[in-house]
Amino acid sequence: MDFHARTKPMLPKLIFFFSGLANPGVINNSVGSVATGANVEKIPGLNTLGVSLARIDYAPGGLNPPHTHPRATEIIFVLDGELDVGFITTSNKLVSKSVKKGDVFVFPRGLVHFQKNNGDKSASVIAGFNSQLPGTQSIAATLFTSTPAVPDNVLTKTFQIGTKEVDKIKNKLAPKKT
Numbered sequence: 001m002d003f004h005a006r007t008k009p010m011l012p013k014l015i016f017f018f019s020g021l022a023n024p025g026v027i028n029n030s031v032g033s034v035a036t037g038a039n040v041e042k043i044p045g046l047n048t049l050g051v052s053l054a055r056i057d058y059a060p061g062g063l064n065p066p067h068t069h070p071r072a073t074e075i076i077f078v079l080d081g082e083l084d085v086g087f088i089t090t091s092n093k094l095v096s097k098s099v100k101k102g103d104v105f106v107f108p109r110g111l112v113h114f115q116k117n118n119g120d121k122s123a124s125v126i127a128g129f130n131s132q133l134p135g136t137q138s139i140a141a142t143l144f145t146s147t148p149a150v151p152d153n154v155l156t157k158t159f160q161i162g163t164k165e166v167d168k169i170k171n172k173l174a175p176k177k178t
Helices: 139-144 152-159 163-173
Strands: 033-038 052-058 063-068 074-080 082-088 094-100 104-107 113-117 123-129
Touching (some): 052 063, 074 094, 094 104, 139 152, 139 163
Antiparallel strands (some): 033 052, 074 104, 074 123, 082 094
């Protein structure tokens, strides 16, 4: 009798397995990137373990727009391509670097950060997080597509733009109706 046959109760294997990071994600948005998460929502066995992964794929010129992870530090490993990456410190200083295949870069927990493929071929990274559910808050989408909406007078004063510009941004960022 092997070990698995003696172990009772046996946990379903699928709660500890996910094959969704093996292949590039389909990019069908205006920013040119897609993130595929491997977190507790996809791998229930991660619950309470404090770790997760994601794969981010970038078209040539693709951007993972400025965003933050409120519950995790992120570390990326570049699988393919070259990216310009960076984060903004709480002192409003940009820390940035061009990274290429095999490089690693860290984004501290809660800081606004981005990745941009400035190459002429696709790029991809594997991202590790020290949370089973790091959360992602995209800065532009958060401010311009929330429900209920952030008041226009808050956005106009914050960005020193007019209401027409706010409406233009909201329309560009609004989810496409299918």
